[in-house]
C-alpha cells in the first residue's frame with residue numbers, strides 16, 4: 001500500500017516497518033548498555049507513542065519499569081500555564097526516566113512533559129523519540145538521547161501517528177503530498 005487517502009489528504013509511503021524495526025533494534029542495544037544498572041522507568045506519552053513504545057520495549061532486556069501518561073495543560077495559576085502528567089501511577093523520586101515519544105515537532109509537548117517530570121524530583125530525564133523535525137523545533141533540548149529518524153517539515157501519519165484520529169494503526173509511516181503539484185509537474 002504505497003499511497004493512501006484519508007478524508008481530504010493524500011499520503012505516500014515514507015518509512016516502512018522494516019526500517020523502523022532496524023532503527024529500534026539499534027536504539028535498544030544502546031539503552032541496554034547505558035541503563036544496565038539504572039533500573040530505568042520508560043514513560044510513554046499517549047496517544048501517539050503506543051506502537052513505538054511496544055516495539056522499543058521488546059528490544060530492552062534489562063530490568064526496567066514502564067508507565068504511560070497523558071499531558072494536561074491548564075492556566076489561571078499565578079505561575080501561568082502549568083502542565084500535569086496524568087496517569088504516572090508510581091513514585092518517580094530519584095528514578096532514571098526515559099520519555100518515549102512518537103514525534104518531536106515544535107517541542108512544545110516535550111517541554112511540558114519534561115517540566116512536569118522535573119517537579120517529581122526524578123534522578124535524570126532523557127528522551128527517545130521515533131521522529132523529530134529539527135527545522136520546526138522552537139527550543140534547544142540537551143536530553144534528547146535517541147532519535148529514530150530526522151524528517152523534514154512535513155505532516156506524517158501511521159505507526160501511532162494520526163490524522164483526524166485515523167491511521168494510528170498503520171504499520172508504516174506515510175507523509176502528506178499534494179496530488180495537484182505532481183499533476184502539474186507531469
Ligand SMILES: O=P(O)(O)OC[C@H]1O[C@H](OP(=O)(O)OP(=O)(O)O)[C@H](O)[C@@H]1O
Pocket residue numbers: 045046047048049101102103104105106107108109110161162
Ligand atoms: O512537538 P509538538 O509540536 O508538541 O508535537 C509533538 C506532539 O504532537 C503529538 O501529540 P498530540 O498532541 O497530537 O496527541 P496524540 O499523541 O494523542 O496524537 C505527538 O504525539 C507529540 O506528543
Ligand SMILES: Nc1nc2[nH]cnc2c(=O)[nH]1
Pocket residue numbers: 103105106154155156157161162163
Ligand atoms: N500525526 C502527526 N502528529 C503530529 N504532531 C506533531 N507533528 C505531527 C505530524 O507530523 N503528524
